[in-house]
Amino acid sequence: MGRKFIAERGPKVSKDRQPNNDRKTRDVRYTLDEAVEIFIRAKEAEGIRSSTIKGYNDTVRYFKDWLSAKVHFIDDISATNIREYINYLRTERLPYQGDTQREGTTKGLSVYTINIRLRNLRTIFRFLSTEGIIRANPTSNIPLVKDDAHEEVQGLTDLEVDAILASYEDKLFAQWRDKTLVLLLMDTGLRINEALSLAADQIDFKELAILVPSQIAKNRKHREVPISREVAKRLRQLLDETQQYFGDDCQLFMNAYGEDFTADAFRRRLNRLKKRLDIPKLHPHMFRHTFARNYILNGGDIFTLQKILDHADIQTTRKYIQMDKEHLRQQHNKFSPVRRLFNKNKGL
Missing domain, CATH: 1.10.150 (DNA polymerase; domain 1)
Structure with missing residues (x-):
């Protein structure tokens, strides 16, 4: 009997070895x-x-x-x-x-x-x-949800900011810490996790700057963020108090038990404050938006703001500058070309 051999590769099947219709290929299936x-x-x-x-x-x-x-x-x-x-x-x-x-x-x-x-x-x-783990992607033809009424995140009004700051009792450590955190966020535009992770070696009190290391920054690029002298003074006071109670290795923002103060804990505290002050919305990211809007209203330029906020795309920065009706009226009243004509030419 002659030996069998395969001359060509392909789907051909030997006549004396027909496929067994009862045998089915068993795929590996994953939960x-x-x-x-x-x-x-x-x-x-x-x-x-x-x-x-x-x-x-x-x-x-x-x-x-x-x-x-x-x-x-x-x-x-x-x-x-x-x-x-x-x-x-x-x-x-x-x-x-x-x-x-x-x-x-x-x-x-x-x-x-x-x-x-x-x-x-x-x-x-x-x-x-x-990776071949599933045969077909069930999300391939599913677009993101659209919402014609969707609005960008608004910053806080001046009245809301005043009410929030006035609500804190400086004699109580937790409230004084919260007030310092709010002022820091509105002074620098830091993300909440960037602010809450601050340690002593990240604050340059002489040069008035905060170092955000790459391992914390969202875009994985370290950056320096300027701070005002007033906020730097409060940070120095807070750091002295936390180190006095909890040791030199502690972070800047701690809870009253010497544990790291978390973003979720701050959100819960803001939620209670929101109800007490009857503010429609209040969460940490609104302070970042408030900083961005006020930075532009006070004469800052959008390119510098992009660097401070750590945005890779300037279009993202534009979305942060949401002005309410009162801000629009103020800016129009200040910069209206026709109003300037009337002021210049009283006879018009």
Whole structure:
């Protein structure tokens, strides 16, 4: 009997070895948890920041809570599932659900929040599709949610700022610390995590500058941010007090128990203050927007502002400069060309 050999590669099948129709190819199938773990490990290997990793994990956790028992394997998640989830977030999900201090009563998350979650899901599924872990990307044809009524984040009015600062009792450490933090944010435009991570060696009291290291900055570039002499003086006082109570190695902003003061803790305190002062919205990022708007109103230029805010794209900086009706009236009254003509030529 002659020996068999393969002359050409290809889909040809030997006559005496027909395919067994009862044998099916068994693909490796991943659960949602298994697939996401592969994604997270890959992102950690890329050096993605822990805060970004947390965002991905939170997004998946919210999605899993909604999915419940609908699907088990990640390959079974369809575009229909994604669209149904988006509709749930728009019309049924309660803002801050589970947070007794912040939980809202109006159903439906903001378009901004929904799109953050959708962007994260798109990133995850695009990776899994590229890696061959899923056959098709269920988010490939799903656009971000649009909202014609969406407004950019507004800064605080002058009256709101005055009310906030007047509400703090300087004799109480926690309130004096909060007031100092508010003044720092409105003086520098720092992001809340950049401000709360400040240590003594990041503040140059002589040159009146704050160093934001690359490992903290959002764009991974270190920068120096100028501060006013008045705010620097308060920071010096706060640093002296915290070091006196908690040691020289402590951060600038600490809670009354000697633990790091966190962004979430500050948000909760602002939420209580918002209710007490009857302010519609109050969260840390509004102080950054307030700084940006007032910087321009006081004569600063947008290019310098871009550097201070650490924006890679100046279009992002433009979005921060949101002026209310009163600011528009003030600026028009100050710079109207026709008004200047009337002032110059009294006979018009």
